[in-house]
Amino acid sequence: MIIDCHGHYTTAPRQLGDYREAQRAALARDPDHLGEKGTVAISDDEIRESLEGAQLRLQRERGTDLTLFSPRASWMGHHEGNAHTSRFWSEHCNELIRRVCDLYPDNFAPVCQLPQSPGAPIEPSVRELRRCVEELGFVGANLNPDPSGGYWDGPPLPDRYWYRLYEALCELDVPAMVHVSAACNPHFHTTGSHYLGADTTAFMQLLTSDLFSDFPDLRLVIPHGGGAVPYHWGRFRGLAQDMGRPPLDEALLGNVWFDTCVYHQAGIDCLLAVIPADNVLFASEMVGAVRGIDPETGHHYDDTRRYLDAAGLSEADRAKIFEGNARRVYPRLAKGATP
Amino acid sequence: MIIDCHGHYTTAPRQLGDYREAQRAALARDPDHLGEKGTVAISDDEIRESLEGAQLRLQRERGTDLTLFSPRASWMGHHEGNAHTSRFWSEHCNELIRRVCDLYPDNFAPVCQLPQSPGAPIEPSVRELRRCVEELGFVGANLNPDPSGGYWDGPPLPDRYWYRLYEALCELDVPAMVHVSAACNPHFHTTGSHYLGADTTAFMQLLTSDLFSDFPDLRLVIPHGGGAVPYHWGRFRGLAQDMGRPPLDEALLGNVWFDTCVYHQAGIDCLLAVIPADNVLFASEMVGAVRGIDPETGHHYDDTRRYLDAAGLSEADRAKIFEGNARRVYPRLAKGATP
Numbered sequence: 041m042i043i044d045c046h047g048h049y050t051t052a053p054r055q056l057g058d059y060r061e062a063q064r065a066a067l068a069r070d071p072d073h074l075g076e077k078g079t080v081a082i083s084d085d086e087i088r089e090s091l092e093g094a095q096l097r098l099q100r101e102r103g104t105d106l107t108l109f110s111p112r113a114s115w116m117g118h119h120e121g122n123a124h125t126s127r128f129w130s131e132h133c134n135e136l137i138r139r140v141c142d143l144y145p146d147n148f149a150p151v152c153q154l155p156q157s158p159g160a161p162i163e164p165s166v167r168e169l170r171r172c173v174e175e176l177g178f179v180g181a182n183l184n185p186d187p188s189g190g191y192w193d194g195p196p197l198p199d200r201y202w203y204r205l206y207e208a209l210c211e212l213d214v215p216a217m218v219h220v221s222a223a224c225n226p227h228f229h230t231t232g233s234h235y236l237g238a239d240t241t242a243f244m245q246l247l248t249s250d251l252f253s254d255f256p257d258l259r260l261v262i263p264h265g266g267g268a269v270p271y272h273w274g275r276f277r278g279l280a281q282d283m284g285r286p287p288l289d290e291a292l293l294g295n296v297w298f299d300t301c302v303y304h305q306a307g308i309d310c311l312l313a314v315i316p317a318d319n320v321l322f323a324s325e326m327v328g329a330v331r332g333i334d335p336e337t338g339h340h341y342d343d344t345r346r347y348l349d350a351a352g353l354s355e356a357d358r359a360k361i362f363e364g365n366a367r368r369v370y371p372r373l374a375k376g377a378t379p
Numbered sequence: 380m381i382i383d384c385h386g387h388y389t390t391a392p393r394q395l396g397d398y399r400e401a402q403r404a405a406l407a408r409d410p411d412h413l414g415e416k417g418t419v420a421i422s423d424d425e426i427r428e429s430l431e432g433a434q435l436r437l438q439r440e441r442g443t444d445l446t447l448f449s450p451r452a453s454w455m456g457h458h459e460g461n462a463h464t465s466r467f468w469s470e471h472c473n474e475l476i477r478r479v480c481d482l483y484p485d486n487f488a489p490v491c492q493l494p495q496s497p498g499a500p501i502e503p504s505v506r507e508l509r510r511c512v513e514e515l516g517f518v519g520a521n522l523n524p525d526p527s528g529g530y531w532d533g534p535p536l537p538d539r540y541w542y543r544l545y546e547a548l549c550e551l552d553v554p555a556m557v558h559v560s561a562a563c564n565p566h567f568h569t570t571g572s573h574y575l576g577a578d579t580t581a582f583m584q585l586l587t588s589d590l591f592s593d594f595p596d597l598r599l600v601i602p603h604g605g606g607a608v609p610y611h612w613g614r615f616r617g618l619a620q621d622m623g624r625p626p627l628d629e630a631l632l633g634n635v636w637f638d639t640c641v642y643h644q645a646g647i648d649c650l651l652a653v654i655p656a657d658n659v660l661f662a663s664e665m666v667g668a669v670r671g672i673d674p675e676t677g678h679h680y681d682d683t684r685r686y687l688d689a690a691g692l693s694e695a696d697r698a699k700i701f702e703g704n705a706r707r708v709y710p711r712l713a714k715g716a717t718p
Contacts, residue, residue, distance in 0.1 A: 185566075192529065192566040227524075227531040232618050233583035236607040237576035244572035264611070268575040271610030272603070274643025278669030278680035279571050304613025306652035313645035330617030341617035 042345065043366040043373075044099075046217065046263055046299050046323030047107035047148075049137060051094045053086040059132060060115065067121045077128045082136065087143055094327050096147060102345050104324070108370065109137055110151035110182050114230050116221035118187035123157040127164055130155035134168070138176045149373055151180040151217070154205075156187040158194055162201060166208045173212045179372040181209070183216040183260075185242050190225030190234055197242055198249030206255045215259035215297075215369050218242040231329035239267025243296070247280055247288070252295045259295055259369050261321060265302035265311050273314040289316065297369055299323035300344050300361070303330055308347035317357035321365050322348065381684065382705040382712075383438075385556065385602055385638050385662030386446035386487075388476060390433045392425040398471060399454065406460045416467045421475065426482055433666050438486060441684050443663070447709065448476055449490035449521050453569050455560035457526035462496040466503055469494035473507070477515045488712055490519040490556070493544075495526040497533055501540060505547045512551045518711040520548070522555040522599075524581050529564030529573055536581055537588030545594045554598035554636075554708050557581040570668035578606025582635070586619055586627070591634045598634055598708050600660060604641035604650050612653040628655065636708055638662035639683050639700070642669055647686035656696035660704050661687065 059080045066073045095107060111133035118126055134152045141150045152172035154165035172178035183205070186192050195201040197218070209216055220238040221230075228234035239262050252258060262269065269276060273288075280288055299321045302308050311320065323344065330341040339346055348361065367373055398419045405412045434446060450472035457465055473491045480489045491511035493504035511517035522544070525531050534540035536557070548555055559577040560569075567573035578601050591597060601608065608615060616627055624630060638660045641647050650659065662683065669680040678685055687700065706712055 190531065192531075192564055196566050225531055227535050227580055227584070229583040229587055229618075232586065232615065233576075233580040236579050236611060237572075240575050240607065241566055241572040244568040245566070247571065248568055264614075268579065268607035268610060271607060271646045271649055272575060272641060272643075274641070274646060274673065274680050275603075275669055276571065278642055278671050278673065279568075281671045282669060302611060302613070303617055304611075304653070306649050307610045307613060309652075310610055310645050310649035313648075314643065330614055330621060332617050332620045334613065334617065341613050 041106070042104040042322060042362045044104050044107040044324050045261065045321040045366050045370070046301055046325045047095060047109045048112045048325065048328060049109060049140060050112045050327050051090045052112065052136060053082045053090050055080050055082050056132070056136065060129065063121060063125055063129060067125060072122065074124045075128065077131060080132045080136065084139070084143060087136075087140055091140065091144070096144070098326050099147060102324075102343055104345060106146070107148050108151050108180060108366070109140060109148040111137055111153045113182065113219050114222040116153045116182070116184060117189070118156040118184050118221055119158055119189035119224055123155070123160040123164060126157040126160075127155040127168070130168055134172050134176070134178070149370070150176065150178045151182060152178045153182050154184070156184050158188045162205050166204050169205065169208050169212070173214055173372070177372075178214070179370045180214045181216045182219045184220055185218050185238055185245075186220050189221065190223035190228045197245045198251045203254070206258050210255055210257045213371055215261055217261040217263055219263050235264050235329070236267040239264050240269055243267065243269045243276070246292055246296060247276060247285070248283070252292070256295075259297070261297045261299060261369065263299045263301055263323070263325070265300060265307060266298040266315070270298065270311045270314050271307075293319050297321050297365065300348060301325045301342070302347070303341040303344070304334070305347045305350060308344065308351055312351055312353070317353070317360045318365060320361045321369065322362045380445070381443040381661060381701045383443050383446040383663050384600065384660040384705050384709070385640055385664045386434060386448045387451045387664065387667060388448060388479060389451045389666050390429045391451065391475060392421045392429050394419050394421050395471070395475065399468065402460060402464055402468060406464060411461065413463045414467065416470060419471045419475065423478070423482060426475075426479055430479065430483070435483070435486060437665050441663075441682055443684060445485070446487050447490050447519060447705070448479060448487040450476055450492045452521065452558050453561040455492045455521070455523060456528070457495040457523050457560055458497055458528035458563055462494070462499040462503060465496040466494040466507070469507055473511050473515070473517070488709070489515065489517045490521060491517045492521050493523070495523050497527045501544050505543050508544065508547050508551070512553055512711070516711075517553070518709045519553045520555045521558045523559050524557050524577055524584075525559050528560065529562035529567045536584045537590045542593070545597050549594055549596045552710055554600055556600040556602055558602055574603050574668070575606040578603050579608055582606065582608045582615070585631055585635060586615060586624070587622070591631070595634075598636070600636045600638060600708065602638045602640055602662070602664070604639060604646060605637040605654070609637065609650045609653050610646075632658050636660050636704065639687060640664045640681070641683070641686070642680040643673070644686045644689060647683065647690055651690050651692070656692070656699045657704060659700045660708065661701045
């Protein structure tokens with residue numbers, strides 16, 4: 041079995057975007073607009089149609105089985121509007137993911153977004169996490185380390201601001217993928233530099249803190265192959281050493297995993313050369329940031345299974361990366377994707 | 380001959396730091412403090428002493444010949460104080476680099492920092508660049524794409540704000556290394572995440588702009604092995620393709636080079652697997668971000684020559700990476716390091 045730990049509902053029916061546009065329009069009239077949750081009217085057939093020709097077709101073509109599926113990351117847009125905006129939007133996005141997983145329980149398992157908002161307390165995110173896991177059977181969450189959208193003006197990950205969320209993640213026994221959303225800072229391209237920069241930034245925050253002493257059971261997934269981290273593994277090992285901190289495998293690799301969203305063979309080879317197989321989770325992020333076909337290979341850039349198949353992994357490591365690690369990191373998968 | 384294109388004067392005598400502390404103390408009393416240039420009294424013997432046991436010893440031990448030498452990057456601190464602070468500080472730092480190169484013309488060639496300051500015009504940087512190149516014989520410059528120190532609130536690199544500087548770089552026929560300074564944003568660790576994130580950010584700004592159509596002769600060096608770029612080369616190729624932009628080699632590799640400041644073998648192997656040898660410049664950034672000895676190899680992490688020696692390069696590619704490319708990118712080297 042092959043579990044893809046990183047997929048977003050990038051192909052959601054139009055009505056979801058319409059709901060968001062209506063939120064934006066209301067906020068343009070009044071930035072303090074509270075609004076109400078309202079409805080997003082999407083039929084089961086529309087959900088099926090949005091997936092059959094996209095994620096489900098690609099699963100079949102690529103021979104992958106189960107995708108851990110969360111709302112579209114670039115649309116989380118925590119910087120837009122206020123805490124109410126983010127709450128209603130997140131609830132709708134998560135409920136739509138639940139419906140996807142009800143329709144295709146063998147193909148998708150649900151991962152939630154959190155109703156984060158710049159400057160707002162973390163408690164609403166804890167509540168939505170609990171609702172998603174306890175009531176709706178979600179198996180993980182996406183945590184945005186920079187809800188400002190590229191201005192990086194909130195508390196870093198080791199700050200106590202986040203502790204109630206970490207407590208809930210540990211208590212519920214679900215991991216968080218550390219994943220930013222769209223950048224509204226013109227310096228950053230969302231999928232080209234903001235995502236990768238955030239991955240690297242998050243890792244370094246973990247390296248320089250004692251977060252995992254306070255939360256020995258916390259599990260965090262760094263997406264996009266860990267940003268720049270595996271490519272600069274020597275730099276990070278050396279920085280930790282110069283700072284008198286313990287080796288990375290000892291200090292971090294009991295709590296941190298990297299996914300395989302790296303879209304060429306040399307990158308995957310680098311990842312596998314330095315990160316132990318126990319800490320690598322198969323992922324493609326399809327249908328996502330890069331949708332084209334690589335003229336050098338004739339295959340989709342994000343068909344990451346091919347790079348792993350060509351990497352000469354042992355059977356034991358293959359089994360870990362494609363399935364076993366995901367089951368360890370997301371233990372609620374074993375309990376079934378349905379609540 | 381082996382040219383190291385990326386070295387900073389990280390071991391400068393104490394008086395340089397004292398000068399900076401005095402600037403800071405004056406700014407603490409009055410943020411609008413103008414001050415005057417003043418003096419930094421350092422003897423030739425003190426300069427010799429600061430280098431003999433450090434950069435010069437390492438050059439000998441590692442068998443490298445010439446280092447392109449600039450002021451300490453993390454100390455540029457463009458976010459500190461105002462335009463006057465930055466001007467006087469940059470002039471002193473650059474003049475000290477000139478003295479180093481006068482004392483050791485065979486070992487060091489001078490690269491300047493620019494007196495950038497958040498919100499300030501670019502003209503003072505153009506003036507200092509001209510002074511350094513035309514009067515002091517410098518062969519290149521470091522350009523900080525984020526003088527805010529991690530808040531990224533100034534104009535991105537393709538903005539016309541920078542055009543007078545690019546015009547001067549082209550006219551003077553010198554390249555710029557795109558290199559940030561210390562982060563004052565608590566999210567970012569200066570050498571662990573800010574440097575690498577900035578490298579990636581700069582590359583993506585170039586990828587999404589037509590800067591090199593306006594400046595076909597502009598040469599930019601992305602340090603630290605290009606941040607996350609080579610590791611995610613497939614992602615960047617695919618993003619360009621999805622956007623309908625030309626292939627990266629066509630659009631960017633006539634104007635962009637990557638250095639080899641990647642501190643482990645697998646990273647260097649990845650760099651060399653994807654970036655053409657014509658676009659790789661040997662560099663170590665010693666004595667820099669990572670000063671320790673890698674227990675896995677018994678050698679310094681930043682002894683990057685060893686990784687290149689072990690990479691199985693052809694003689695032709697070795698010659699390009701170790702010397703030929705640097706001479707093309709920094710043509711003023713041929714004119715001699717002295718003015």
